[in-house]
Amino acid sequence: MTKAVLDIHEKPTVGQLITFSFQHMFAMFGSTILVPKLVGLSPSIALLTSGIATIIFLIITQFKVPAYLGSSFAFISPIILVAGLSEAGVAINPGNAMIGAMMVGVVYAIVALLIWKTGYKWLMNILPPIVVAPVIIVIGLGLSGTAVDMAMNVDGEYSGLHFSAALVTLATAIIFTVFFKNILSAMPILMGIIVGYIYSVIIGIVDFTAVKNAKFFALPDFLIPGVHYDFQLTGAIFIGMVPIVIVTISEHIGHQLVLGKVVNRNFIKDPGLHRSLLGDGLGTFASALIGGPPKTTYGENIGVLAITRVYSVYVILGAAVVAIVVSFSGQLMALIETIPTAVLGGISILLFGIIAASGLRMLVESKVDFGNNRNMVIASVILVVGIGGAAMRFTESFAIEGMALASIIGVILNLVLPGREVTEKDIYETEE
Template identity: 80%
Template sequence: MSKAVLDINDKPTAGQLVTLSFQHMFAMFGATILVPTLVGLSPSIALLSSGIATIIFLFITQFKVPAYLGSSFAFISPIIMVAGLNEAGVAVNPGNAMIGAMAVGIVYAIVALIIWNTGYKWLMRLLPPIVVAPVIIVIGLGLSGTAVDMAMNITVENVKQYSGLHFSAALVTLFAAIIFNVYFKNILSAMPILLGLIVGYIYSCIIGLVNFAQVKAAAWFALPDFLLPGVDYEFKITSTILLAMVPIVIVTISEHIGHQLVLGKVVNRNYIKDPGLHRSLLGDGLGTFVSAFIGGPPKTTYGENIGVLAITRVYSIYVIGGAAVLAIVISFFGKAMAVISTIPTAVLGGISILLFGIIASSGLRMFVENKTDFGNNRNMVIASVILVVGIGGAKISITYPFEIEISGMALAAIIGVLMNLVLPGRPKQENELEE
């Protein structure tokens, strides 16, 4: 284990604080603004809420866990499903997504409370790799069509048309991100999303795909686009919203646990014990709730920032807090947010091809790392059903005595959990965490 340059509670100098905080802010920046852009929400409020959620997380975890909370990719499809997108790619009913995200935050808190009282091993038996891994694959592959469509098609008079020019911008973006990720070392390899977006944006400017009119018209300082319940939308909880959003916690809680284990190895701590999985999960949930309350997407700890910690060996929570403050400040810069809104859809599509593929591949990696035996018919059946139900878009729709619809990855996740519980041959201990 390499010695830390700055350990958890070490205070950096003023110069170190600024430069290192900017580094962490840029590491999460690309992915955090990409999620709201894809689902028709405001990048500025996503940036603001990521900073606020991170500060909340640091408080809840007693300033022991140097983790940054950014926008979660797992909720892209559910948000699009409940909020809807118009032809301009803007969410039609964004309040539905916020209600669902607040419910997700509450579920996190409930699970954290149960873990606090009963321990965590029941959770790991409920969510073994044979359930979580195929659902992660569904999340990635289920979005693949959206990524490819964004990359190569444009809409002309409400008709989708192939555009070689736009597809070239997507490919430049995609290969730039791949090159930074594979061929570069140190900090550059930890920010392929942001750097790929920058290269793709510059190329798009050169070939004339970017219109700067709205940047010129934007004010230097502007309030983020808040979305408050009872003010900007009617707070009405429906079964459709809950059943589309809440089941995805099956994946995000597993993702959270994985990040805590990896982060603990990086900084040489056991975060499952101290401050405890219940605290980190509560911090994630409360951050998600507050984010949704002001109009931001659900939150998750970010692998990009864990990568920065591993590369720089700077673990100071002051640096993470500094990155959060910078994100909050930048969210009020109207010109910067206007530039983000001019990113061509093709550029977003190009980076999405890589991102969604990585999500799917991480599910495959979970199978490999946990040595899942597909010679076991039980495992084969569970994975097969989850994949086809999720990617195929199966749904259960009930209209009487009350209206309920569960579809796609949410239905796949629920079926996976139930199959794992009822099918014979379940191992007595699955996916145990390190003591």
């Protein structure tokens, strides 16, 4: 087994701390700011809350799990549904999304309590691969139309100039993903955005007016005195966002297993799955309190750990502090706001495709048998309801996001259809 450069509780030198902390910050940066850009929330708040949520996670897990928390892509469609988007791409009712995210955090806490008292095996009955994998596929494919539209169109009309920027961005991200083997391979999203942005500046589709007028230091939106988010507490907020925990909890467990293999620990046992889930949930709840999107542990940062073999929680803590400090840079946040929609569209084509492909990978690795009619039925219904029903409206004022409804239906079908006990593999199995 490869020896760690810095193990979990080893303290780095000042130089190591600064270098490795910035590496982790850059690894998560592209994805963390992309989510709020897509749903009309504040990138600065998303960056700030990623740092805060990570610190909360480290405290709850007793500084035993070197994981970074960033913005969750699973909640993009639900947030757009409950918060709405203006023509300018700004969330109309962001408070609705915040209430939904708080509810998600509460559900995490409840599940963590149940696991603490009864163990985690019962999760297998609710979240087997045949339910989780198709829903993950739905997340990726359901957003594919949005990605392509962002890449090709400006104000509803096709723009070849902007599309070229999307292609440059996409090509760069692919190159860094496939051909680079060092630390840069762990941050293809960030590198794609940087190269795509530079190209956009060259072809003249970036407006720097806001950057010139921005202050060096600026409070993130929700922290500005007098700024507040209104909300309307409706059933649609609960139904539209909470069911997505079916996916994010599975994602969380998967990350804990992969991370455990990377650093040679069993995090399911120590500090325990209940602690890591609670840390994730409280991080999401705290994020929502100040206007940030739901949080999840980041695979990008796990990749950095695997490449650098620096597992120190002090480095993760350092990255969280760096993210918090950067969020108060008014000029940097203004610069982020100038990123063309086409660049975000180009990177989203790859990112959403990878999300969908990871669902297919789970089906393959779990050896789900599609010769079994039960599996075929469950997957088919989830895919059609999730992708076809972007938002299923039952009354004039009540709609359920298609992915959420697909998740609920998938869980129900898995529980009621016969043959469940012999068709699934325990994806949460850990080596003793």
